[in-house]
Amino acid sequence: MIVTTHEKQYILAITYWYTNQLLSENNKELLGHLSMLKHLLNLPLLTFGDFNTPHTLLQESGWLEPHRFQIHLLIGGPSTKFGKDKIDYLLFAGDLGKDILESSQLERVPFGPHFGYRVTLKGHKTTKGTLIKYPSPLPYDDFNKHLPNYSAEDLDQHWHNAKVTAQQMLQEQKTRTGFAILGNPDPLILADLKLKGDTLKDSILVGEQFALSALQSELYILSIANIPKNKHRKYIGRSQFPKFYRGTNSLVSSTPPQFKFELLHKTATAYNLISTITDTKPLSKRSRRFVRRYAYSIQEALENNIELYNNKTIDSIVTTDNWMMVATTLTSNSRTQFLLKDEVKEILLDIQQKLAKQAGFAVKNSFAEFAKKDLAAHGTKMFAFISKESKAHLSINNTIHPSYSHNPDAHLQSQVQLWSPRWHPKTYKLNETLQRLLLRIRTLAKASSAQMEANFTTETLDKSSNDYKKDTKGGDAWTNTDIKKAPTRVKERLATSIRYSNKKAVQPIQNMLNLHPLLGKPSGGSRTICKTPMLYRHMLRGRDQVAAWENSNTGPFDTAGKGKSALLAAAYRSIKAEVYSQTEDQVIAVFHDFEKFFDTIDIPILIEKALEIHFPILDLALTIMQHLAPRVIQCDSFCSKPIIINRSILAGCRHSVALTRVLMLTGITKLNIEHPLVATDVYVDDTAMLTYGERQESLNNITKAVIDFAHLAHKMHLKLSHKGVIVAKIQQDGKKLAFRLKQKGIKYQVNDSTRDLGISFANSPKGKRQLINQRTKNATKTLVKIQSLASISRKAKLLFTGSGFPKFTWGFQISGMSRMQWLKLETAAANITGIKKGRCRYSTLCIAYGPNGHPFARGIKELFVLWFKVILHMATTQPNILADTAHSFLLIRDSIQSKTNITLDNMHNHIEGLISHVLVYLLALNWVPHSIIEWSNPTGDKYIFALGQPFPVMTLIFDILDSYHSLKANDAQIHYQGSSLTGTIAWHQSLTRNRYLKKTKQMPRTSST
Secondary structure (H helix, E strand, O other), X not given: OEEEEOOOEEEEEEEEOOOOOOOOHHHHHHHHHHHHHHHHHOOOEEEEEEOOOOHHHHHHHOOHHHHOOEEEOOOOOXXXXXXXXXXXXXEEEOOOHHHEEEEEEEOOOOOOOEOEEEEEEOOOOEOOEEEEOOOOOOOHHHHHHHHHHOOHHHHHHHHHHHHHHHHHHHHHHHHHHOOOOOOOOOHHHHHOXXXXXXXXXXXXXXXXXXXXXXXXXXXXXXXXXXXXXXXXXXXXXXXXXXXXXXXXOOOOOOOOOHHHHHHHHHHHHHHHHHHHHHHHOOOOHHHHHHHHHHHHHHHHHHHHOOOEEOOOEEOOOOOHHHHHHHHHHHHOOHHHHHHOOHHHHHHHHHHHHHHHHHHHHHHHHXXXXXXXXXXXXOOHHHHHHHOOOOOHHHOOOOOOOHHHOOOHHHHHHHHHHHHHHHHOOOOOOOOHHHHHHHHHHHHHHHHHOOOOHHHOOHHHHHHHHHHOOOOOOOOOOXXXXXXXXXXXXXXXXXXXXXXXXXXXXXXXXXXXXXXXXXXXXXXXXEEEOOEOOHHHHHHHHOOOHHHHHHXXXXXXXXXXXXXXXXXXXXXXXXXXXXXXXXXXXXEEEEEEOEOOOHHHOOHHHHHHHHXXXXXXXXXXXXXXXXXXXXXXXXXXXXXXXXEOOOOOOOOOOOOHHHHHHHHHHHHHHHHHHXXXXXXXXXXXXXXXXXXXXXXXXXXXXXXXHHHHHHHHHHHOOOOEXXXXXXXXXXXXXXXXXXXXXXXXXXXXXXXXXEEEOOEEEEOOHHHHOHHHHHHHHHHHHHHHHHHHHHOOOHHHHHHHHHHHHHHHHOOHHHHOOOHHHXXXXXXXXXXXXXXXXXXXXXXXHHHHHOOOOOHHHXXXXXXXXXXXXXXXXXXXXXXXXXXXXHHHHHHHHHHHHHHOOOOOXXXXXXXXXXXXXXXXXXXXXXXXXXXXXXXXXXXXXXXEOOOOOOOOHHHHHHHHHHHHHHHHHHHHOOOOOOHHHOOOOOHHHHHHHHHHHHHOOOOOOOOOO
């Protein structure tokens, strides 16, 4: 196992050598295992064991010197009661020798005939921090196994007995702590001035109800599952006070998978053989050093090619090619060749090849079995596996800063000091205004809760738990799996507790603690995300009052929400820039950036605005109470001390986005009314402004709008960041705007392009393609991983459809992709099908993914779907811009047609935005775009769509796809035996039989589908 201390990490290993074999090859191999463990992990090693070899014999054998091991004799006589020699002792490597202070023999031990030993190491404090002790998962397998053995009367009796026992346990707890809730409340919660009087009293009552419901449910399940009573303690603890304790959290797994030991064994064997060669061959000292370096390179190559994922999978698959590349590189080195004898190099290379082959088989077989099972079950683990690198920045542990290495308390204290000024600023006092507002909304909520109390039923909880996918534990220790698998009577009990919480308009006191794990940012630094209690999440999911309020109170400027997307919002701004780039008008866009938006929201202002615009009052009271609960920062599972909260809302709560709407609704609505020529849009906390028109007028209009926006932010106690960006068609005007704003104390950057909700916003094609080029480059790693999985199972194409394609192409509708990028994507998609090389790529992709799932065909579909969404949105909200778009549509069409004849091969060079992207696709597919609302297909059939009226958009899109397939079929007919493909392919009829066979599970294993 790995022992982690404040000062260092080291390996603690236990070994047992073969009996009566002394200095045998078997025991020598075991010593090699220890050596490899030390080299692979690159840590000092301390091993204790029964060596079954007298220490004097081992010391004189010469075995220890090559591995740099030393013997430490333990105090006392012989190791066993009846022996004469000391065969139990310590081996150490590295700098641990000076840290061994003392050892003592323990003669009274519960085993024999060997004695026990105690060793004291100098100054090695274990890495301890504050952790939460969660109960073990409920034994539902045993519960369901034994459930049929009980009658209905028996189950009722067990349920009653569980309630009686739970009441007794909680009553005993109340006599000790004053609360009928297991555990002890954090003093900070009771000292919080926001939780006083009737609010605190009702919170305790509701908390005791939750505690009883949970404990009764746990005891009932344990009773039916026949779990002995002396083992009940480890299963209970849900909806009780969180139990914190001081403990360790090892950074390295102490039980690696079995195949890791197999590889360790193979590497140790290779090392022993190499050691034998260097000991017997008459090589110089310098030559031996090169041989050993070669041996270490084998070990490093092995370790670098094997990365564990969830202790079950690997990050890359070992292949003979990887090993041969290492071998070729090393043996081609002139210095190495000169110093190593030919016969030594030959033996080393042979060892390497055998090791690679054996290790490769061991790892691939273990991984392949796991991957096949997961892909057959929708590939949940494999989706995480292929995304591991792209999400690596999210992982943060307590060793990210050298000064806090292996010291979680110091690290977390630094985070508390970082976040406390935002969440609980010293200059921000909990005044009478906040207390009055909290009391007011709770009073109003209690008055309205009567008609809402019955809204949360057992069926509500059942539906919510089945639909919810996350299983992260919050402060109440429930997982969604616990709730989803629970029997009906348990769900009824939990639903009753939630209704009681609604009636009292208060959260249970034990839930008044939010866990905030640290997440990394791609650009560096960290942020927090909240893990709220699981029953709180289901309580919010079980009502639709907030969703109904949002549907009726979402302003036209709000681009987030149901039926909307970040891509649609960015596309709408981008198309405006493209439209007015065809005219002499100026286009200026300003992208605002708040500094820590969620973490600096002023709660009194939020409550006042919520009351003003009639936000559902019960949801407001319950949500605000949870958002203002103390917070615990977590890093690598270690916990900080709780932080009192007076400001900010939670990132990760279901109602957080709705609360941002509450905050911004009236202010942004007023801003758009006062500045009608400047469009101000909001996507949660991302706010953008765009104007167009005559240069001077546009500059003046947006200057006034930005200044008013800055005043609005100041009024809401929000701070604008200096990361805000100005992008102007004529950059000189952008600089003028920045200068004017700077004079008012408002700082913005001026750039040619910027990131707009993940899409590049720019006035030039080059600027628009910056992000898509980076995105395709990053997604290549994902595609390579999916290709490696395709060699194991053809169901890996599920990963391409659900992850590989979206990662590679997201946002391409606005910026376009080059011909080589599409070719790269299609080639990867074809390789992922598992169909052997030497085939027609087009037909392979159509057969494997379906004709409309072909990557390029899917791109066509997604392009035109977005196009019609933008146009229909424009027709309903800004018909004047639609008229300008229609005019620009014709100008761009004429410009493209005047340059060259557009084909599928050259069309990518003419994409400058969404309009030009749509046009080059139509022209390349031999369609005729007469106007923005009238198009003709290659056979002359016209589509005329009146915007605002029902129109079969998908029929039109499928007709466009048929044109693409017709052109590609003509190309495919020149391939081997492809003469019958001329004109088009009847894909539906061609694939019907295969689909039927697949559906009825009669598909032969050799089929390409």
